[in-house]
Amino acid sequence: MANVAKIPVIDISGGGGEAEQLQVAKELVEAAIEHGFVFIRNTGNDIPVEAVEGAFDISRKLFGAPLEEKEKCKYEQNNRGWSSMQYEVLDPKNQRVSSLQNSLRGWLLLSLTQTTCPGWRLQGVCIPLILSHLALATSLQPVIYRIRAFNFGEFVDGKAQQPIPDTIAQYEGQVGAFRDLCYQMCLKINTLLGIGLQVDPPDFFTAAHLREKGTSGTILRFLYYPPLADTSADREDVRAGAHSDYGSITMLFRLKGQAGLEILTREDTWAPVPVTPPGTEGDAAPPILVNIGDLLSYWTNGLLRSTVHRVVFPGPGKGAVEGETDADPRYSMAFFCHPVGTTPLTPVPSERVRQFKAPPSSSSQAAQLDPAGEKVLTADEHLNMRLRASYLQFYKDKE
Ligand SMILES: O=C(O)CCC(=O)C(=O)O
Numbered sequence: 001m002a003n004v005a006k007i008p009v010i011d012i013s014g015g016g017g018e019a020e021q022l023q024v025a026k027e028l029v030e031a032a033i034e035h036g037f038v039f040i041r042n043t044g045n046d047i048p049v050e051a052v053e054g055a056f057d058i059s060r061k062l063f064g065a066p067l068e069e070k071e072k073c074k075y076e077q078n079n080r081g082w083s084s085m086q087y088e089v090l091d092p093k094n095q096r097v098s099s100l101q102n103s104l105r106g107w108l109l110l111s112l113t114q115t116t117c118p119g120w121r122l123q124g125v126c127i128p129l130i131l132s133h134l135a136l137a138t139s140l141q142p143v144i145y146r147i148r149a150f151n152f153g154e155f156v157d158g159k160a161q162q163p164i165p166d167t168i169a170q171y172e173g174q175v176g177a178f179r180d181l182c183y184q185m186c187l188k189i190n191t192l193l194g195i196g197l198q199v200d201p202p203d204f205f206t207a208a209h210l211r212e213k214g215t216s217g218t219i220l221r222f223l224y225y226p227p228l229a230d231t232s233a234d235r236e237d238v239r240a241g242a243h244s245d246y247g248s249i250t251m252l253f254r255l256k257g258q259a260g261l262e263i264l265t266r267e268d269t270w271a272p273v274p275v276t277p278p279g280t281e282g283d284a285a286p287p288i289l290v291n292i293g294d295l296l297s298y299w300t301n302g303l304l305r306s307t308v309h310r311v312v313f314p315g316p317g318k319g320a321v322e323g324e325t326d327a328d329p330r331y332s333m334a335f336f337c338h339p340v341g342t343t344p345l346t347p348v349p350s351e352r353v354r355q356f357k358a359p360p361s362s363s364s365q366a367a368q369l370d371p372a373g374e375k376v377l378t379a380d381e382h383l384n385m386r387l388r389a390s391y392l393q394f395y396k397d398k399e
């Protein structure tokens, strides 16, 4: 058995009153601080098992649809639509260069926005952070991305506000309903984080996510990874490169038996994340894997951990969790939760966050982003910075 990540499993389905809610909230916050990842048991209370299975069925239909249909819904600057990174496989040499450029941009931004810097900064850039990322990148080469993805933005009255492939047009309402369930659960997790961190008021995060207050960068993403046999990749290649997520939290749905996800542990080693962690084998559906994104880490001054993760071809005896395989096409669904775009990322009113001491070499987040101290970053500005860094080539082509 591979040395799997020890991520806690929590049941938030509740019903046990205030004391139980407080206990669950504390467990959630401890997992978010220690691992940046937590399994939420899928009891069917928040998201019915059939809704998850139904969404996976639609995803299979979507990726199986004719290419022309998907191309009509191509990825747009609003972060919605279909993207295929397969073309990058055609020129792995350039891909390596461009992914390094992408990464450098991303790390520069990350190191500017990260309050905690274990060393000296040059022009606000945390030098040790950049150096450690560079070392990581060297060890990760070659980096080839092999994902196909479809991003769904907001729905209004059950209708997507973007083109949808004809093949799944009849399921539009079902996708919207699934997205709604994810949104509701995202609010619930944000409320628990607020309670667990003793934020005043405890609904501080939740209030910032309420869609009636405006649009947000929230995305439901269907993902498809072809099996090794259908690609020119070999086992050493990466299916989805090492990254952290941009939003507040991500909720990830995976299918039983499908290997691949790994997290970078505090010891700087890659650890596989089982789809079915011990204790959940008898559940009707695998737990929902929740992770902290950069925004919530930024917002809590680095207290909550935005953990780097990736998807690989682990193979039997090569890091695959027992009972999991990379032989089949891999499907996953991620709900990237973001606060309303205009939300100012002002310090979180929590004693726990205030007491979390960033090393003396770092200054406040706002000051790093804006040395003159005139401007607090909004959620949208934060997102756009991260998207620009990730989709560098896309934005270059647009210019
Ligand atoms: O497919 C997965 O398991 C992870 C996907 C992921 O990390 C992402 O899309 O950000």
Ligand SMILES: [Fe+2]
Pocket (backbone or CB within 6 Å): 243, 244, 245, 250, 309
């Ligand atoms: Fe991710």
